[in-house]
Amino acid sequence: MQKASLAERFRVNEASLESIKIHSNSIEYHYALDGEGHRFRVSYNSVNFFQDFALSSKAELHAFAVILGIIGFARFGAVLPKRLTVNEFSEYVPGFVYQFLQEVLPGVWSEHRYQLEMTDFKHPAWKKGDNMYTPSTFPLFAQDSMLPTDGQKVLLTSGAGKDSLLCAQLLEQAHIEYDLVTLFFSLYGQFDQQKQMFRSVIGQNQQVRLHQVYFEDEYYQWLEERLTQWSIREIFPDKPFRVEAGETLISSLAYVPVQLAHRCSVQAWGNEKSADLPNLVLPDTGEPIAHQWSKSLEAEQLINDFLAKMFVDAHRSSLIKPLHDVRIFKTLFEISGNLPYATNSCNIAKPWCGHCEKCAYVFLGFATYGNYDKTIEAFGQNLLDKVELLPIWEELLGLKEYISWECVGSAEEAQIYFYKMYKKGIDSKATQLFEHQILQPMRDQGMNKGQIHLHFKLLEQRYLKVHSQHHTLPQWIMNRIRY
Numbered sequence: 001m002q003k004a005s006l007a008e009r010f011r012v013n014e015a016s017l018e019s020i021k022i023h024s025n026s027i028e029y030h031y032a033l034d035g036e037g038h039r040f041r042v043s044y045n046s047v048n049f050f051q052d053f054a055l056s057s058k059a060e061l062h063a064f065a066v067i068l069g070i071i072g073f074a075r076f077g078a079v080l081p082k083r084l085t086v087n088e089f090s091e092y093v094p095g096f097v098y099q100f101l102q103e104v105l106p107g108v109w110s111e112h113r114y115q116l117e118m119t120d121f122k123h124p125a126w127k128k129g130d131n132m133y134t135p136s137t138f139p140l141f142a143q144d145s146m147l148p149t150d151g152q153k154v155l156l157t158s159g160a161g162k163d164s165l166l167c168a169q170l171l172e173q174a175h176i177e178y179d180l181v182t183l184f185f186s187l188y189g190q191f192d193q194q195k196q197m198f199r200s201v202i203g204q205n206q207q208v209r210l211h212q213v214y215f216e217d218e219y220y221q222w223l224e225e226r227l228t229q230w231s232i233r234e235i236f237p238d239k240p241f242r243v244e245a246g247e248t249l250i251s252s253l254a255y256v257p258v259q260l261a262h263r264c265s266v267q268a269w270g271n272e273k274s275a276d277l278p279n280l281v282l283p284d285t286g287e288p289i290a291h292q293w294s295k296s297l298e299a300e301q302l303i304n305d306f307l308a309k310m311f312v313d314a315h316r317s318s319l320i321k322p323l324h325d326v327r328i329f330k331t332l333f334e335i336s337g338n339l340p341y342a343t344n345s346c347n348i349a350k351p352w353c354g355h356c357e358k359c360a361y362v363f364l365g366f367a368t369y370g371n372y373d374k375t376i377e378a379f380g381q382n383l384l385d386k387v388e389l390l391p392i393w394e395e396l397l398g399l400k401e402y403i404s405w406e407c408v409g410s411a412e413e414a415q416i417y418f419y420k421m422y423k424k425g426i427d428s429k430a431t432q433l434f435e436h437q438i439l440q441p442m443r444d445q446g447m448n449k450g451q452i453h454l455h456f457k458l459l460e461q462r463y464l465k466v467h468s469q470h471h472t473l474p475q476w477i478m479n480r481i482r483y
Contacts, residue, residue, distance in 0.1 A: 163271070
């Protein structure tokens with residue numbers, strides 16, 4: 001059977017939102033994918049819907065729960081549903097919600113469309129109920145979102161990685177008060193293990209409060225069974241098959257009750273400028289395909305505009321959007337000492353699996369701007385000497401026609417790291433690859449040692465630049481943050 005036919009049979013015809021139950025500190029959803037049901041539960045440790053939003057109407061609370069459930073459709077990128085069904089919940093859904101998903105899903109699902117060779121498909125059709133939306137409900141929770149007059153507080157999202165650590169350090173240096181909120185997601189393993197990893201990173205942070213949001217999702221077990229049934233990973237073996245989707249969209253909205261209940265004027269994320277770069281551009285259409293599209297400035301602007309239509313004072317921005325990874329690694333080790341070695345960024349195994357693109361990239365950045373031996377100790381092995389990682393190093397260095405399918409920086413940034421490692425005299429299989437595939441061609445073109453050094457010096461200076469207009473941050477934060 002042809003790949004296109006198999007992919008068409010693998011995908012879902014209809015994703016529907018079947019039921020919603022609102023509890024005091026959680027919302028439980030039931031979805032159906034071509035009739036097969038699963039549960040998705042969003043829980044809070046520091047929000048009580050019936051107390052914190054007691055001044056709001058029942059309709060507002062239901063509207064929030066319904067819209068969060070509809071944004072939850074974004075999780076289904078791996079199966080590219082043809083139709084999204086809202087059923088009787090349409091009475092709570094204004095038109096801008098449908099418009100928002102139509103705007104963001106082509107980017108959020110770009111990698112999923114690419115991996116199933118369905119890039120012509122942009123977003124699903126809608127099947128709405130007969131009940132009409134009444135506009136009197138919005139903005140939501142307006143009575144509850146009055147901010148205190150004695151200052152501004154930030155809700156900092158933290159995943160126990162290097163970027164959220166740097167954000168916390170920047171806020172503390174600027175004497176900006178902040179709470180921390182973190183997402184514990186069943187996709188990434190047992191909650192207790194995730195909590196333990198998280199505590200090891202934020203132990204020295206100076207947040208006022210620590211908030212926890214939990215996503216318990218049965219969909220991914222269903223998806224794994226479907227992938228096995230159709231042998232999709234064997235049929236499409238050219239890249240790692242991406243299963244997760246929409247996490248940034250869903251959590252951005254899910255954090256708002258925490259943000260409003262605890263009087264935080266800004267929901268601050270740690271998404272860098274390097275995330276704006278696509279992994280590849282389709283030669284026929286010029287469409288960018290991006291693993292990190294939901295972390296891009298374009299996505300940030302769309303999400304922020306969407307939240308502004310739903311709430312009063314629920315601003316959302318990335319604190320490090322003006323910075324490339326080169327600047328992030330450098331600044332992180334300048335101001336954070338040994339704290340970065342306790343972070344984790346791997347999406348396969350915590351803290352580090354040691355064989356994926358993300359592990360390789362972060363190892364390289366840590367070894368470049370931190371301490372080489374401490375980096376090896378933190379990762380439990382020297383990734384630069386692993387033969388099986390050589391194809392990944394080739395991807396990261398730009399020797400393939402795409403960037404590795406992970407949250408990594410550009411090929412030029414990887415080349416900067418490798419050159420600095422090479423100058424330190426680090427000899428490894430990866431640095432030998434860099435010398436043979438990057439430096440030697442430059443020599444063959446007639447560049448001498450001084451010219452090569454100048455090339456990488458200027459390249460590093462370009463990526464160390466602070467892009468002071470490349471963000472959506474409120475001016476009061478920009479006035480106080482010192483990158």
